[in-house]
Amino acid sequence: xxxxFGSFLLLVLVFPATMATDPSPLQDFCVADLNGQVLxxxxxxxxxxxxxxxxxxxxxxxxxxxxxxxxxxxVSTVFVEQLPGLNTLGIAxxxxxxxxxGLNPPHFHPRATELFTVLKGTLEVGxxxxxxxxxxxxKVLQEGDVFVFPMRLVHFQRNIGNTxxxxxxxxxxxxxxxxxxxxxVFGSKPDISTDILAxxxxxxxxxxxxxxxxx
Ligand SMILES: *[C@@H]1O[C@H](CO)[C@@H](O)[C@H](O)[C@H]1NC(C)=O
Ligand SMILES: *[C@@H]1O[C@H](CO)[C@@H](O)[C@H](O)[C@H]1NC(C)=O
Numbered sequence: 001x002x003x004x005f006g007s008f009l010l011l012v013l014v015f016p017a018t019m020a021t022d023p024s025p026l027q028d029f030c031v032a033d034l035n036g037q038v039l040x041x042x043x044x045x046x047x048x049x050x051x052x053x054x055x056x057x058x059x060x061x062x063x064x065x066x067x068x069x070x071x072x073x074x075v076s077t078v079f080v081e082q083l084p085g086l087n088t089l090g091i092a093x094x095x096x097x098x099x100x101x102g103l104n105p106p107h108f109h110p111r112a113t114e115l116f117t118v119l120k121g122t123l124e125v126g127x128x129x130x131x132x133x134x135x136x137x138x139k140v141l142q143e144g145d146v147f148v149f150p151m152r153l154v155h156f157q158r159n160i161g162n163t164x165x166x167x168x169x170x171x172x173x174x175x176x177x178x179x180x181x182x183x184x185v186f187g188s189k190p191d192i193s194t195d196i197l198a199x200x201x202x203x204x205x206x207x208x209x210x211x212x213x214x215x
Pocket of ligand 1 (some may be wrong): 066067068069
């Protein structure tokens with residue numbers, strides 16, 4: 001009995017039931033083979049002898065993102081898909097551009113905490129804690145200010161200035177994921193039934209159908 005319990009304890013210590021972050025690398029690097037046929041948690045490694053400097057490089061953030069869309073913001077991600085050298089390293093980033101009054105709408109990252117830095121402009125940011133409190137924590141950020149959005153909590157940013165704004169996010173996963181609340185709830189494929197959403201939102205079928213059409 002003691003031995004069985006000992007083995008169980010060892011298992012629990014070696015494989016914690018919930019990992020709070022990406023697993024640690026077991027080698028210097030493991031550049032993602034994005035075309036690999038083997039499905040693992042992450043990507044399989046390219047042959048390290050064939051790895052080049054460009055595998056650790058992404059040049060796609062020089063230009064402003066295209067903010068001509070209904071929310072007036074654009075998130076340009078540098079996740080493992082864009083930068084294969086991030087594979088197994090537990091980190092990623094994004095550039096976020098905002099038109100005047102542009103909004104990066106409420107969303108969360110299923111696998112990452114986000115450290116957010118304002119490079120240009122004035123942004124109102126906020127996140128909401130889990131049930132039952134659902135406390136709304138919000139602040140206005142100026143250039144150079146830093147804010148953290150804790151892992152998996154719903155958050156947003158809005159440009160409250162008359163000029164365009166720019167921010168950079170660092171995220172604690174090579175593949176943070178983005179779940180935009182409105183898209184997930186009203187834009188799923190296929191739709192979640194109107195009557196389910198009407199009840200959930202204490203609303204009418206008409207309002208839900210209007211929202212379905214928008215996403
Ligand atoms: C920006 O996006 C809009 C909407 O998708 C598109 O019409 C426009 O051509 C894009 N502009 C550039 C410079 O790519
Ligand atoms: C932004 O523009 C509006 C309308 O032109 C003006 O009333 C307001 O004072 C401006 N705000 C700032 C911070 O410049």
